[in-house]
Amino acid sequence: MLPVALALMGGVLVQHWLEADLKWLWLCVLAVSATAAGIFILLRRDWSRRAALAAILTLLVAAGALLDLASDPRHDIRHWTLGCNAQVWMELRLQATPQPRERSYRVEAAVAAVDGQPRRGDITLYLRRDSVAAGLRYGDRLLLHGRPNVERRSVYATADHYLLTGRDSTSLRARSEALRMRLLRRMQQGPLQRGGVAEAMTLGWRGDLSDDTQARFRDAGIAHLLAVSGLHVGLLAGIVGVALFWTGRERRGRMVRGGAQLVAVWSFALLTGMAPSTLRAALMFSLFIVSDVLARRTDKLNLLAATAVAMLVAKPMLLFDVGWQLSFSAVGGILLAMPAIEAVRYRWLQAAAVSTAATVATLPVVMATFHRLPLYFLIANVLIVPLAGVLLGLSLLYMALPCGLTAWPLDLLLHATEVLTGWVQDLPGAVVKGIDASTPALVGVGALVVAVLLLPQLIFKGKRD
Numbered sequence: 001m002l003p004v005a006l007a008l009m010g011g012v013l014v015q016h017w018l019e020a021d022l023k024w025l026w027l028c029v030l031a032v033s034a035t036a037a038g039i040f041i042l043l044r045r046d047w048s049r050r051a052a053l054a055a056i057l058t059l060l061v062a063a064g065a066l067l068d069l070a071s072d073p074r075h076d077i078r079h080w081t082l083g084c085n086a087q088v089w090m091e092l093r094l095q096a097t098p099q100p101r102e103r104s105y106r107v108e109a110a111v112a113a114v115d116g117q118p119r120r121g122d123i124t125l126y127l128r129r130d131s132v133a134a135g136l137r138y139g140d141r142l143l144l145h146g147r148p149n150v151e152r153r154s155v156y157a158t159a160d161h162y163l164l165t166g167r168d169s170t171s172l173r174a175r176s177e178a179l180r181m182r183l184l185r186r187m188q189q190g191p192l193q194r195g196g197v198a199e200a201m202t203l204g205w206r207g208d209l210s211d212d213t214q215a216r217f218r219d220a221g222i223a224h225l226l227a228v229s230g231l232h233v234g235l236l237a238g239i240v241g242v243a244l245f246w247t248g249r250e251r252r253g254r255m256v257r258g259g260a261q262l263v264a265v266w267s268f269a270l271l272t273g274m275a276p277s278t279l280r281a282a283l284m285f286s287l288f289i290v291s292d293v294l295a296r297r298t299d300k301l302n303l304l305a306a307t308a309v310a311m312l313v314a315k316p317m318l319l320f321d322v323g324w325q326l327s328f329s330a331v332g333g334i335l336l337a338m339p340a341i342e343a344v345r346y347r348w349l350q351a352a353a354v355s356t357a358a359t360v361a362t363l364p365v366v367m368a369t370f371h372r373l374p375l376y377f378l379i380a381n382v383l384i385v386p387l388a389g390v391l392l393g394l395s396l397l398y399m400a401l402p403c404g405l406t407a408w409p410l411d412l413l414l415h416a417t418e419v420l421t422g423w424v425q426d427l428p429g430a431v432v433k434g435i436d437a438s439t440p441a442l443v444g445v446g447a448l449v450v451a452v453l454l455l456p457q458l459i460f461k462g463k464r465d
Contacts, residue, residue, distance in 0.1 A: 001305035007057045008309060011064020012316050021075050026065045033059040067316040073121055073153075080111040080119040081150045088114050090155075091165075092123070092142045097177055098133060099207040101126075104156070105133045109142070124154040132159040138177040139168025176270040180205075183271070183399055190402030194414040197226065198395040204228040204272030216421040219431045221359050221377025222384055224330065227323070228272040233265055233281035235389050236396075237289065240264045251293075258293035262286060280327050283307045301335045304328070325365045333361020336453040355385035361453060364446040373432040380424045384417055391417070 015022065033055045040052035073079040080090070091113040098105035105127040111119050125144075127133040136142075144162040148155035168174040184205055187195055196208040206214075209226065217223045240261045247253030269282040287303045308328060311318055318324045334341070337357035344350045359377045367373055374380075394410040424430060437445070 001302050001309060003057060004060055005305040005308045005312075007060035008064040008067075008312055009319060011061035011066075012068040012312065012319050013064075014061070015065035015068040016072065016320070019074065021069065023066065023069055026062045026069070030059055030062040030066070033062060064312075064316070067313065071316045076120070078119055079121045080114050080123065080148075081121065081153065084114060084148060084150055087145065087147050089116070090114055090123075090142075090144045090146070090148070092125070092144055094125075094136060094138055094140045094142070095122070097137045097181060098125075098127060099205065100129060100134075101207075102211075104129055105136070107136070112141075122153065123148060124152070126154060126156040127162075128156075128158045130159050136164070137167075137174075137181065139171065139174045140164055141166035141168075173270065173274070176267075180271045186402050187399055190398065190407060191404050192398060192402070192407045193411050194418065197391075197414055197417070198398060198410060200226045201228070201232060201392055202272075202395045202399050204278065213418070216418070216425050219374055220380035220384070220421045220424040221374035222355065222380045222421070224326070224355075224358065224362075225385070225388055228268075228278045228281075232392060233268065233278065233285050235392050236268055237261045237265055237285050238389075239393065254293045258289045261289050265289070280307055280311060280324070280331075283310065284331070300338075301332070304331055304335060322365065322369050325369075326362050329361045329365055330358035333357045333449070333453050336361075336450070349382075349386070352382040352385050355381040355388075357453060360449055363449055364442050367435050367437055367445065368442050371433070371435045373435060374430065375432060376424050376427050376430055379427075380421065383420050383424075387413060387417065 011026075015026070037052050037055035037059060040048040040055060069075050073081050076082075090111060092109040092111060095108040095110055098107035105125075107125050107127070109123050109125050111121050111123055113119055127136075141164070142162045143165050144155070144157055146155050146157050146161050169178070180203055184199060184203055187199055187203075188208070192198060196206075196210060196213055199205040199208055204227075206226065214223070214226065217226055241257055244257045244260055247256045265282050265285050269278045272278050284303055284307045287306065288300070291303075311324075334354055334357045337353070337360075341350055341353045341357065344353050356378055359381060363373065391410075391413055394406070394413060398406040398410050
């Protein structure tokens with residue numbers, strides 16, 4: 001699946017870079033490559049197999065380009081950004097529960113209509129912090145009057161500029177979001193003093209994270225601990241698997257354990273808001289769990305590629321989402337470095353090695369997007385990441401039983417994490433800021449990162465041989 005994923009991504013990138021509407025060209029390429037692939041397959045010659053593979057990859061590039069054309073707002077005549085340069089009435093549906101910022105609430109919304117005309121696309125809402133905005137939640141339908149920023153696809157509004165016209169209270173996502181908010185209030189009303197990190201790890205809620213806390217984790221190179229991702233989903237699946245060890249390795253035991261893990265993984269994904277990183281992790285771990293139930297050996301990199309293909313076919317613009325890029329590059333880095341990780345004898349050092357591989361793999365994305373580079377991420381990964389499993393377990397326990405007995409060990413561990421991240425942040429030259437690398441430079445950094453991650457495979461393969 002890796003060549004399939006790369007070809008599909010290549011088609012999306014090429015069409016996005018060209019910008020022009022080349023639908024008929026790509027349709028012709030698709031038809032010609034499909035015909036050529038069929039002919040080469042029927043010939044059944046050694047050379048024709050390679051030619052058929054090249055034709056199929058070309059077909060996938062054309063398919064990726066067509067998917068980009070179908071979802072790119074620049075070529076969608078029904079997208080709300082086209083001709084939206086004045087005060088308009090917008091019918092919106094909230095895609096999440098608004099999260100508080102310093103002076104506003106931020107939330108993604110889907111556009112249903114503009115000035116009464118059906119439209120589509122997403123927009124980011126910045127709502128003034130007041131009691132009206134605080135009462136909004138996932139699935140609410142708003143009628144908003146304002147002048148959106150077309151370039152940033154966003155709009156700022158006060159309570160006088162929008163009206164609540166409907167509320168979703170019956171769908172599975174709406175009910176799970178309501179449960180999420182109830183659990184969040186339970187955690188907020190409990191005795192925990194440093195609840196922001198615990199809320200981010202268990203419920204994906206970043207509204208109570210202070211700017212200082214986020215800066216410490218970011219400068220230490222472990223900001224991924226604050227975003228629900230593969231690390232958290234994997235830890236949860238592992239906890240469930242360990243709790244059900246008594247089911248054994250027979251087929252029935254694997255089915256019971258796998259079923260419980262699937263329920264836990266997707267329940268966790270629903271409760272944390274179904275972010276792209278969480279969805280990717282849930283899909284991938286679901287494939288791992290199913291392969292374990294069926295007792296089949298699978299290539300994890302192949303499963304990652306299959307997950308990427310499924311998500312890009314459903315929503316090609318995810319390829320340009322920073323969270324999606326960070327998520328897939330991190331998991332890809334872990335899988336490439338797996339021979340070295342498995343060679344580490346101690347489990348706590350394995351956790352540090354996993355996080356280090358993820359951090360190294362995401363360096364090109366971090367440099368290109370945030371223009372910064374944390375230099376002491378290795379120290380932070382060795383000192384802090386091994387505590388992540390304990391931190392997640394204590395956070396889940398506190399979410400279920402928010403009382404002093406569960407709060408004090410979690411507060412103690414959170415304080416230790418705060419001290420360690422602060423110490424790493426204060427080291428001389430902890431972060432290189434203002435990086436403005438060109439595209440060739442970023443490609444070079446990416447190639448170097450892949451080489452570094454592949455080196456352990458070559459070393460350990462040589463030792464096995």
